[in-house]
Amino acid sequence: MFELELFSNASARPSLPTGVTRLEGFALEWQDALLAALTQVIAAAPLRHMLTPGGQRMSVAMTNCGALGWITDRRGYRYAALDPRSGEPWPALPEVIRKLAAAAGLAAGYASFEPDACLINCYAPGARMSLHQDRDEQDFGAPIVSVSLGLPATFLIGGLTRRERPLRLPLAHGDVVVWGGPARLAYHGVAPVVDGLHPKLGRQRINLTLRRAGALKLNGN
């Protein structure tokens, strides 16, 4: 009775905030194609530690693919069509990523999610991402689709103000989180990644964050 209550409380799943969807294992069937595509993207646009406008080095190594890439440096946060390191456009968004994004969007209730930006975040053990909002996009009607690969991590997802305490959501290889609508501007982050060894990715976590950064097309598609 007492122990039973404890057990049922401990195993109860925390309800997600309105507008947040977790798709466990959703990306597993795409994993091999995803990893092959990522290898090519990273070869063309290497992972690098960007600087915040305050001049501090981010612990997460980043690169991008797609028409637009999110960057940060002393001049600020923004999307750019060219990789500042090479002066060349970011690698094209691989087909497998487009398909995965559309499928995940659909599963979360977004009929036509067509990202134009894919931020690739690489977390070595200890790397983290403090709470922030994704607010550099031109239109907040499209959701954010986040794909986790490699080492597990604790995703932090809060509300629209920094004061609200974030929910701690364990994420494993293949999990996808989608947030949009009332949660589109939710504060979110990642707790420091615990060291470990993933069979396919080794000692790292890779996160793909898919977004519509530029203007939405007026007539769908």
Add this chain to the structure above:
DNA sequence: AAGTACCA
């Protein structure tokens, strides 16, 4: 490990 304060 998590929470809070603080930083300019």
Add this chain to the structure above:
DNA sequence: AAAG
């Protein structure tokens, strides 16, 4: 501009 503390996505530290």
